[in-house]
Amino acid sequence: MHINIKYFGQISEVTQTDEESLEFSGSLVSELLETLNEKYDKLKNKDFQVAQNQELVSTETKLTGGDIALLPPFAGG
Amino acid sequence: MHINIKYFGQISEVTQTDEESLEFSGSLVSELLETLNEKYDKLKNKDFQVAQNQELVSTETKLTGGDIALLPPFAGG
Amino acid sequence: MTNRYNRHIILSEIGQVGQDKISNTKVLVIGAGGLGCPILQYLTAAGVGTIGIIDFDVVELSNLQRQVLFGTSTLGKNKAIAAKERLEDLNSAISIIAYGKKLTHQNAINLFNQYDIIVDGSDNFETRYLVNDASIITNKPLVFGAIYKFEGQVSVFNYNNSPSYRCLFPNPPEKDSVPNCSEIGVLGVLPGIIGSMQANEVLKIILGVGNVLSGKLLCYNALTSNMSTLKINRNELIVQSVLKDKENFHKKEMDFNCEVQVNSVSIETFLSEENIQFIDVREAHEQPKIENSSITYIPLSELENNLDRIDKTKKKAIFCQSGIRSKRAVEILQKLDIQNCFSITEGTLEIIKHINNRHCDGGTTEVICSK
Amino acid sequence: MTNRYNRHIILSEIGQVGQDKISNTKVLVIGAGGLGCPILQYLTAAGVGTIGIIDFDVVELSNLQRQVLFGTSTLGKNKAIAAKERLEDLNSAISIIAYGKKLTHQNAINLFNQYDIIVDGSDNFETRYLVNDASIITNKPLVFGAIYKFEGQVSVFNYNNSPSYRCLFPNPPEKDSVPNCSEIGVLGVLPGIIGSMQANEVLKIILGVGNVLSGKLLCYNALTSNMSTLKINRNELIVQSVLKDKENFHKKEMDFNCEVQVNSVSIETFLSEENIQFIDVREAHEQPKIENSSITYIPLSELENNLDRIDKTKKKAIFCQSGIRSKRAVEILQKLDIQNCFSITEGTLEIIKHINNRHCDGGTTEVICSK
Numbered sequence: 067m068h069i070n071i072k073y074f075g076q077i078s079e080v081t082q083t084d085e086e087s088l089e090f091s092g093s094l095v096s097e098l099l100e101t102l103n104e105k106y107d108k109l110k111n112k113d114f115q116v117a118q119n120q121e122l123v124s125t126e127t128k129l130t131g132g133d134i135a136l137l138p139p140f141a142g143g
Numbered sequence: 144m145h146i147n148i149k150y151f152g153q154i155s156e157v158t159q160t161d162e163e164s165l166e167f168s169g170s171l172v173s174e175l176l177e178t179l180n181e182k183y184d185k186l187k188n189k190d191f192q193v194a195q196n197q198e199l200v201s202t203e204t205k206l207t208g209g210d211i212a213l214l215p216p217f218a219g220g
Numbered sequence: 221m222t223n224r225y226n227r228h229i230i231l232s233e234i235g236q237v238g239q240d241k242i243s244n245t246k247v248l249v250i251g252a253g254g255l256g257c258p259i260l261q262y263l264t265a266a267g268v269g270t271i272g273i274i275d276f277d278v279v280e281l282s283n284l285q286r287q288v289l290f291g292t293s294t295l296g297k298n299k300a301i302a303a304k305e306r307l308e309d310l311n312s313a314i315s316i317i318a319y320g321k322k323l324t325h326q327n328a329i330n331l332f333n334q335y336d337i338i339v340d341g342s343d344n345f346e347t348r349y350l351v352n353d354a355s356i357i358t359n360k361p362l363v364f365g366a367i368y369k370f371e372g373q374v375s376v377f378n379y380n381n382s383p384s385y386r387c388l389f390p391n392p393p394e395k396d397s398v399p400n401c402s403e404i405g406v407l408g409v410l411p412g413i414i415g416s417m418q419a420n421e422v423l424k425i426i427l428g429v430g431n432v433l434s435g436k437l438l439c440y441n442a443l444t445s446n447m448s449t450l451k452i453n454r455n456e457l458i459v460q461s462v463l464k465d466k467e468n469f470h471k472k473e474m475d476f477n478c479e480v481q482v483n484s485v486s487i488e489t490f491l492s493e494e495n496i497q498f499i500d501v502r503e504a505h506e507q508p509k510i511e512n513s514s515i516t517y518i519p520l521s522e523l524e525n526n527l528d529r530i531d532k533t534k535k536k537a538i539f540c541q542s543g544i545r546s547k548r549a550v551e552i553l554q555k556l557d558i559q560n561c562f563s564i565t566e567g568t569l570e571i572i573k574h575i576n577n578r579h580c581d582g583g584t585t586e587v588i589c590s591k
Numbered sequence: 592m593t594n595r596y597n598r599h600i601i602l603s604e605i606g607q608v609g610q611d612k613i614s615n616t617k618v619l620v621i622g623a624g625g626l627g628c629p630i631l632q633y634l635t636a637a638g639v640g641t642i643g644i645i646d647f648d649v650v651e652l653s654n655l656q657r658q659v660l661f662g663t664s665t666l667g668k669n670k671a672i673a674a675k676e677r678l679e680d681l682n683s684a685i686s687i688i689a690y691g692k693k694l695t696h697q698n699a700i701n702l703f704n705q706y707d708i709i710v711d712g713s714d715n716f717e718t719r720y721l722v723n724d725a726s727i728i729t730n731k732p733l734v735f736g737a738i739y740k741f742e743g744q745v746s747v748f749n750y751n752n753s754p755s756y757r758c759l760f761p762n763p764p765e766k767d768s769v770p771n772c773s774e775i776g777v778l779g780v781l782p783g784i785i786g787s788m789q790a791n792e793v794l795k796i797i798l799g800v801g802n803v804l805s806g807k808l809l810c811y812n813a814l815t816s817n818m819s820t821l822k823i824n825r826n827e828l829i830v831q832s833v834l835k836d837k838e839n840f841h842k843k844e845m846d847f848n849c850e851v852q853v854n855s856v857s858i859e860t861f862l863s864e865e866n867i868q869f870i871d872v873r874e875a876h877e878q879p880k881i882e883n884s885s886i887t888y889i890p891l892s893e894l895e896n897n898l899d900r901i902d903k904t905k906k907k908a909i910f911c912q913s914g915i916r917s918k919r920a921v922e923i924l925q926k927l928d929i930q931n932c933f934s935i936t937e938g939t940l941e942i943i944k945h946i947n948n949r950h951c952d953g954g955t956t957e958v959i960c961s962k
Contacts, residue, residue: 072819074742074810074812075739075740075742076739084812084815113760113764113765115759115760117821117822120819120820120821120822121821121822121824122759122808122821122822122823122824135810135819135821137808137810137821138739138764139716139737139759139760139764140737140738140739140742140743140744141714141715141716141719141737141739142625142714142737142738142739142740142775142777143622143624143625143626143627143711143712143713143714143736143737143738143782149448151371151439151441152368152369152371153368161441161444188394190389190393190394192388192389194450194451197448197449197450197451198450198451198453199388199437199450199451199452199453212439212448212450214437214439214450215368215393216345216366216388216389216393217366217367217368217371217372217373218343218344218345218348218366218368219254219343219366219367219368219369219404219406220251220253220254220255220256220340220341220342220343220344220365220366220367220411223652223653224652224653224655224656225653225656226653226656226776227653227656227657227775227776227777227779228656228776228778228779229776230775230776231740231776231777231778233740233741233814234776234778258629258783258787261659261783262657262659262779262780262783264659265655265656265657265658265659265779265780266656266779266780267656281594281595282594282595282596282597282598284595284636284681284682285595285596285597285598285599285636285637285638286598286633286636287636288632288633288635288636288681290681291680291681291682292680292681292683293680309662309663309664310655310659310661310662310663311655311662312663369602369604370604370801374816404598404601405597405598405599405600405601405602405605406598406602407599407602407605407791407794408598408599408633408636408637409633409636409637409787409790409791409794410791412629412632412633412783412787412790413784413787413788413791416629416780416783416784416787417784417816419780419783420778420780420781420784420813420816423778423780424814429814430741430813430814430815430816431814431815431816433816436816438816442791442795442801443604443795443800443801443802444801444802445745445788445791445801445802445804445807445809445820447818449816
């Protein structure tokens with residue numbers, strides 16, 4: 067399925083892009099993350115949450131296609 | 144066709160809503176505006192521009208369905 | 221380490237090179253009001269090398285609900301000057317120039333030519349169209365922001381061949397279609413959000429990073445926290461027509477929606493004063509005629525063609541048949557940056573009576589009615 | 592007409608009723624830094640009746656790139672106090688309370704209980720989790736904002752059964768996964784945008800108008816001007832576990848990412864001083880033992896259980912085997928708001944040498960090594 071991924075904050079520094087599109091055949095968010103961990107070596111050291119179609123989801127959620135966002139926490143003020 | 148209309152600033156005061164959806168059978172933006180002028184009496188006294196699918200268009204533009212926005216100018220600072 | 225701009229310099233997108241660009245840029249901010257305050261604060265903090273502030277207005281109590289550069293200590297002060305004083309404490313390392321006067325068609329071109337980027341924080345359509353046209357004529361990027369109650373608009377005009385404000389809204393709206401500025405309320409924090417976004421656009425233009433909002437209109441709603449960005453296209457005909465008319469630009473006059481503060485005073489104020497120029501703005505046919513060498517006669521319809529007859533060194537006391545046109549005359553003169561103009565509240569008949577009652581005073585203001 | 596809040600009152604969504612609500616609300620702002628400055632400015636201008644500001648930090652030059660309440664005149668001053676002084680000029684009609692100290696697990700609950708709404712403008716995860724948990728325990732809505740370089744997040748937690756920060760990010764990140772605060776740059780105007788949005792959420796909560804960002808995380812990117820709003824769900828288990836642990840809340844200690852300033856001084860500083868409590872924080876097995884009635888013996892591992900043995904009226908000179916754990920002990924005590932703690936840079940052996948060299952002085956600090 068077609069997935070559009072947005073990277074925020076430090077995550078976009080690891081991926082070197084704010085956004086990317088890819089075709090993915092897995093079915094769970096966790097599987098997508100494994101693929102991304104392989105693609106981006108430093109990603110596994112990062113804290114982040116995942117949103118699918120503008121809603122925060124657990125990694126055990128089924129992928130529906132559409133928008134995925136990887137959100138790290140920000141501390142700054 | 145299905146049209147979702149967003150009203151900004153003073154226009155939303157005339158329409159008493161920020162947003163509405165309607166089915167419309169006309170083909171031009173100007174025809175839609177005529178219908179809205181009938182529905183909202185005070186609309187014709189207002190200055191505004193029209194955007195279709197997030198792009199400013201002339202009233203002679205063909206309706207494609209989707210998003211329409213009625214944008215008035217703001218003076219305040 | 222203790223560098224003022226350290227938090228900018230350590231960003232790879234800015235660095236010392238970017239910070240130097242900020243230091244070498246001159247930005248003119250139109251209006252030190254709701255939008256102007258945050259714009260000025262953040263451009264000053266960021267270290268923009270030269271900041272010009274133009275605002276003729278004075279700080280009023282009702283401004284303090286949102287104009288965060290001011291306070292009890294600056295009530296009644298000119299806004300540009302009060303802002304400069306506060307901002308110089310925030311950043312003593314930059315140059316801040318306060319213009320405590322009205323932006324007009326007469327002074328805009330010369331002023332804009334001295335700056336690299338123009339930021340519109342004005343509060344009325346007349347100034348917005350003036351600023352837009354002057355930006356086109358002087359070829360300066362214009363960072364636009366405007367607010368209405370709970371909503372705001374931000375865009376960057378005249379930047380790398382992008383659209384201008386007239387490409388979005390070709391002409392000022394009809395007067396009665398848009399409420400007069402003094403009648404409209406505004407959520408105080410809204411200009412904080414919109415003005416900060418304008419300062420952000422200025423910095424992106426200077427630094428050449430990110431996506432500048434040119435060719436786009438950002439619409440923000442503080443009640444819903446919705447933000448939409450609409451695409452705007454350049455209308456070459458409109459831009460060219462502004463450029464074609466540029467020789468006449470300085471002759472144009474603004475017609476304010478927003479009430480201009482006119483000093484209306486009784487004739488009695490002037491009876492004991494010296495150094496007054498009385499100006500009668502009635503038309504030629506109006507009665508009674510007054511014959512007195514100390515009264516200058518300029519019909520309202522001819523006022524702008526007779527500016528050389530107005531004495532800059534004196535207070536101007538302007539009257540007409542009933543006190544209405546004299547007010548209009550003062551508005552016109554104030555917009556032309558002519559200071560010390562007062563509209564006399566009384567009409568001509570009453571004025572004559574007042575003056576002739578001053579028996580003991582053999583001053584030059586004694587009048588004789590002809591006919 | 593000359594009402595300070597006229598521009599609010601004439602809005603039908605606010606009116607005098609809404610303005611009165613604003614005046615009757617007490618808001619506590621955590622941190623008077625990048626976010627705190629615009630939050631405080633706009634809440635003050637809007638007329639929030641009581642505003643509390645807690646910040647232990649002092650104004651530094653590198654703050655002035657974005658912390659617009661300060662300036663050359665307030666360098667070195669406590670931020671809460673400097674902010675209060677500036678804000679009192681902006682609005683003399685409200686009450687502003689400055690707390691020039693650190694927010695801790697010990698003082699948070701009592702402080703939060705005195706306010707209606709909490710706004711988080713802090714700059715480190717430890718404080719953010721502390722603020723979140725204290726908001727849950729005291730049942731106060733929490734307006735959250737955080738920034739990173741060019742991006743910001745805004746949300747409203749603990750409001751009408753909405754999610755909390757822990758429902759979004761259950762635990763603070765591992766230390767090395769997030770850069771230390773002093774290492775990160777930030778676009779100066781970004782906190783202006785995010786902080787103003789936080790002030791806007793506060794006003795919407797007070798007024799009951801619009802859509803409050805509860806159950807939503809707003810993500811803003813200043814480089815692209817993109818804004819997305821993501822839905823967050825409440826995790827009841829997480830919220831309940833915070834509530835269940837509330838009896839232990841005040842015993843918790845923060846473990847700062849951001850360096851805490853520890854006073855490290857040589858033992859020589861104390862040799863000529865009276866009124867010193869020497870504290871040995873070594874563990875029981877460590878040699879050489881020191882036997883002297885004037886030295887308090889509290890192993891670091893037991894420190895927080897022995898606070899009653901620390902003399903609040905004296906300077907505390909803390910030492911250990913090498914000067915490392917003594918520093919840690921000072922950090923812990925400072926976070927507990929215990930003042931006048933100093934870490935002795937020398938290790939125990941050197942300290943004994945120094946003290947025994949003071950032949951002439953028969954003071955109480957003479958030590959004898961046992962064994």
